[in-house]
Amino acid sequence: MSKRRGEPRMLRVLGAMSGTSLDGIDAAVLETDGTRIAAFGPSAFRPYSAAERETLRAALGLWPGEDPARLSAAEKVLRIAHAELLSGFEGIDLVGFHGLTLAHEPRGRGSFQAGNGADLAEALGLPVVWDFRSADMRLGGEGAPLTSFYQHALARHLEMERPVAFLNFGGIGTLTWVDPTLAAPETPGALLSFDTGPATAPIDDLMLSRRGLPYDRDGALAAGGRVAEGALELFLDDPYFSRLPPKSLDRNGFATMIGLVRELADADAAATLTAMSASAVMRGMEHLPTTPDRLLVSGGGRLNPVLMEMLSVALDCPVGLVEHAGLDGDMLDAQAVAFLAARVFHGLPTSCAGTTGVSMAVGGGEISRPTLGALA
Numbered sequence: 001m002s003k004r005r006g007e008p009r010m011l012r013v014l015g016a017m018s019g020t021s022l023d024g025i026d027a028a029v030l031e032t033d034g035t036r037i038a039a040f041g042p043s044a045f046r047p048y049s050a051a052e053r054e055t056l057r058a059a060l061g062l063w064p065g066e067d068p069a070r071l072s073a074a075e076k077v078l079r080i081a082h083a084e085l086l087s088g089f090e091g092i093d094l095v096g097f098h099g100l101t102l103a104h105e106p107r108g109r110g111s112f113q114a115g116n117g118a119d120l121a122e123a124l125g126l127p128v129v130w131d132f133r134s135a136d137m138r139l140g141g142e143g144a145p146l147t148s149f150y151q152h153a154l155a156r157h158l159e160m161e162r163p164v165a166f167l168n169f170g171g172i173g174t175l176t177w178v179d180p181t182l183a184a185p186e187t188p189g190a191l192l193s194f195d196t197g198p199a200t201a202p203i204d205d206l207m208l209s210r211r212g213l214p215y216d217r218d219g220a221l222a223a224g225g226r227v228a229e230g231a232l233e234l235f236l237d238d239p240y241f242s243r244l245p246p247k248s249l250d251r252n253g254f255a256t257m258i259g260l261v262r263e264l265a266d267a268d269a270a271a272t273l274t275a276m277s278a279s280a281v282m283r284g285m286e287h288l289p290t291t292p293d294r295l296l297v298s299g300g301g302r303l304n305p306v307l308m309e310m311l312s313v314a315l316d317c318p319v320g321l322v323e324h325a326g327l328d329g330d331m332l333d334a335q336a337v338a339f340l341a342a343r344v345f346h347g348l349p350t351s352c353a354g355t356t357g358v359s360m361a362v363g364g365g366e367i368s369r370p371t372l373g374a375l376a
Contacts, residue, residue, distance in 0.1 A: 008033035008034055008035060008342075008346040008348075009033060009346070010031060010032065010033045010038055011031070011032065011033065011034075011093040011094050011342050011345065012029060012030075012031050012041065012091055012092055012093045012094075013029065013030050013031075013032060013092070013093060013094045013095070013096060013338035013339070013341050013342050014027060014028070014029050014086060014089050014092045014094070014095045014096070014338060015027065015028055015029075015030060015095075015096040015098075015334045015335055015336065015337030015338025015339070015340075015341060016082055016085070016086060016095070016096065016097050016098065016334055016337060017098045017333040017334045017336075017337050018078065018081075018082075018098065018099065018100040018115075019100075019170050019171060019299075019333060020060075020100075020101060020170065020171030020172065020201060020251040021170055021171045021200060021201065021204060021215075021300055022048060022053050022056055022057060023047060023048065023053075023214070023300070024045055024046050024047035024048045024081075025045070025046045025048075025081055025082060025085050026043070026045055026330060026331055026333060026334040027043060027044050027045070027046070027085050027086055027089070027334055028040075028041065028042075028043035028044075028328075028331040028334035028335045028338060029041025029042050029043065029089060029092070029338065030335050030338040030339055030342075032153075032338070032339055032342045033342060033346065034339065034342035034343035034344075034345070034346045034348050035153070035343075035348070036153070036157070037153055037154070037157040037339070040328070040335070042089070043328065043330075043331045043334065044085060044088065044089075045330070046081055046084060046085035048077070048081065052077045052081065053214075055070075055073050055074055055077050056074050056077060056078075056100060058070050058073075058074070059071055059073070059074035059102055059114065060102055060103075060251065060252065061102065061103055061250075061252060062074075062102050062103060062112075063102075063103050063109060063112055064112060071102075071114065074100070074102070074114050075114055075115065075116065078099065078100055078114055078115045079115070079116070079119055079120070079123070082097065082115070082120055083120065083123045083124065086120070086124055087123070087124060092126055093126075094126065094127055094128075094129065094341055094342065094345055095120070095121070095124060095126050095127065095128045095129070095341065096128075096129050096130075096337040096338045096339075096340060096341030096342075097115065097117045097120055097128050097129065097130040097337070098113060098115075098130070098132065098146075098333075098337045099113035099114055099115030099117075099130065100113060100114045100115060101113050101250075101251070102114050103250060104143070104144065104248065104249070104250040104251075105250060106137070106142035106143060106144065106247075106248050107142075110133075110134075110137050110143065111133045111134075111137060111143040111144065113130075113131070113133065115130070116130075117129070117130025117131065117366065117368045118368040120368075121368040121369060121370045122370050122371065124370070125370050126370065127345075127367055127368065127369045127370070128367070128368050129340070129341035129344045129345065129365045129366070129367050129368075130365065130366055130368065131364070131365060131366040132146055132337075132340055132344070132350060132364045132365045133146065133364060134364065134366075135362050135363065135364040135365070136350075136351045136356050136358050136362050136364050139358050139359050139360065139362050140357065140358055140359045141246075141351055141356035141357050141358030141359070141362070142246055142247070142248045142356045142357055142358075143248070143356060144174075144195065144248035144356060145168075145174045145176065145193045145194065145195065145248060145355060145356070146336070146340070146350075146351070147168065147174070147176070147332070147333060147336035147340075148176045148185070148191050148193035148351070148354075148355040149185040149186075149191075149336075149339070149340065149343065149349075149350060149351070149355070150332075150335065150336035150339040150340065151166045151176045151178055151191075151193075151336075152178050152180070152185040152190060152191055153185070153339060154166075154327065154332075155178045155180035156180045156183070158325055158326070160178075160180045160293070161180065161181065162180075162292075162293040163177060163178060163179050163180075163289075163290055163292050163293060164177075164178050164180065164292050164293050164294055164295075164296065165177050165178070165285075165288065165292035165294070165295045165296070165317070166178065166295075166296050166297075166298065166322070167196075167281060167295055167296070167297045167298070167299075167311075168298050168299045168332070168333065169199045169200065169277075169281075169297055169298070169299040169300065169301025169302055169307070170199060170200060170299040170300055170301065170333075171198075171199060171200055171201035171204075171251050172195050172196075172197065172198055172199050172201060172249050172251060172253070173195065173196035173197055173198070173199040173277065173280060173281055173284070173301070174193065174194070174195050174196065175193065175194060175195075175196050175281065175284045175285070175288075176191065176192070176193040176355075177191070177192045177193070177288045177289060177290075177292060178190070178191060179191075185349075185352065186349050186352040186361035188353070188354070189289075189354075190354065191352065191354040191355055192245060192287070192288060192289060192354050192355075193245070193246075193354065193355040193356075194245035194246055194247050194248065194284065194287070195247060195248045195249040196280045196281045196283070196284035197240065197241065197249065197254060197276075197277070197280030197281075197283075197284070198249070198253070198254040198257060198276070198277055198280065199277045199280075199299070199301050200215065200277070200299075200300055200301045200304070201251050201252075202254065202255075202257045202258060202273050202276070202277070203215065203216055203222075203270060203273045203274060203277065203304075204216075205258060206258065206261070206266075206269055206270060206273055207221070207270070209258075210266050210269070211266065215300070216270055216274075216304065218303070218304065218305060219274065219304040219305050219306030219307060221266060221267050221270040221271075222267070222270040222271040222273075222274040222304075222306045223271075223305075223306050224267040224271075225264075225265070225266075225267030225268040225269070225270055225271030225272070226267075226268050226271055227268075227271050227272050227275040228260075228261065228264055228268060228272045231260040231261055231264075231272050231276075232272060232275055232276060232279060234260055235254075235257060235260060235276045235279070236276075236279055236280075236283065238254070240253075240254075241280065241283040241284075242283075244287060245287055245357075246353075246354075246355065246356055246357030248356070257273060257276060260272070261273060271306075274304070274306050274307055274310065275310060277301070277307060278307055278310035278311050278314060279310075279314070281311060281314075281315075282311075282314045282315060285315060285316075291316055291317055292317050293317065293318075294317055294318040294319070294320060295311070295315060295317055295318070295319045295320070296320060296321070296322045296324070296325055296327075297311070297319065297320070297321055297322065297329070298321075298322045298327070298329040298330075298332045298333075299329065299332075299333075302321050302322075302329055308321075340364075340365065341365065343363065343365075344363055344364065344365035344367065345367065347363060348363055349361035349362055349363045350362070350363050350364045350365065351364060
């Protein structure tokens with residue numbers, strides 16, 4: 001593809017994301033210069049085996065230097081699984097590698113993503129961009145949410161003319177309000193992004209502990225239960241919901257949710273946790289600058305019809321799947337990592353005050369090049 005003098009180079013970037021749901025690794029190709037989306041490329045998913053999932057789950061909450069044996073085992077799973085998946089793509093210029101967030105403490109020890117991009121660069125023979133959060137946190141940001149700049153690019157790619165909101169409903173919920181009339185994502189007023197609260201993680205944990213299942217398929221268990229209003233009210237009393245953005249959460253930031261439903265029958269517990277996740281989004285919407293034209297939902301939670309119905313009933317704007325806008329709701333995070341990798345490669349910012357609370361727009365990420373074959 002030709003480009004005008006002074007424009008960033010278009011790259012074919014492969015992004016990889018392993019989320020806190022621990023289901024597996026998403027990988028997707030994006031053709032981009034870090035400002036525009038030229039094309040969506042192929043994608044693939046590599047599920048974790050039950051044994052791999054348990055190894056990773058055992059490392060959740062650990063920081064560097066803690067329990068080296070468990071950390072080393074988790075790193076090995078990530079290294080092998082990513083290399084297996086990513087080596088199947090061809091014609092790639094650059095790789096974006098997020099790793100797996102084991103611990104996130106934005107007002108404390110920072111954020112820790114397991115996985116080594118330098119090792120992956122050697123395994124693939126390609127330059128790898130990784131460690132996206134550290135630079136942001138050094139300048140006072142929370143290091144999350146990370147995907148907001150890509151959601152801004154998506155709104156402009158789709159030629160939206162009014163503010164729109166994206167909800168990533170994975171292990172935790174992340175809400176992003178976008179004004180697509182502003183060309184640069186770092187422009188004040190272009191973005192507001194923050195974690196709403198727990199989403200599918202506590203429901204998944206409940207299903208695993210009580211039913212031995214990884215998640216509530218189609219919301220079937222929750223559909224047969226009744227919401228415990230008292231537990232829901234106690235949950236919503238948490239000061240996190242009234243705190244103004246920017247704000248972000250660790251996967252286990254609301255571990256007490258399980259305690260609130262401990263005495264409930266399985267179906268009632270699932271229904272109550274589902275209502276908590278939806279209500280957290282409702283409280284988050286109160287912080288947006290304006291009511292968005294619509295809310296587009298991605299992530300595994302969008303496949304839970306009970307959750308989606310609760311959102312549709314509670315919110316004052318139309319709620320729909322990102323697929324309704326022609327997007328792939330399973331691969332948005334992986335595409336976002338690819339987009340951010342291109343921005344890092346071209347020296348563009350990847351976060352700003354409206355996304356992480358960082359003091360100035362900052363470009364995060366480290367580029368590791370293999371011994372041979374690095375992109376010039």
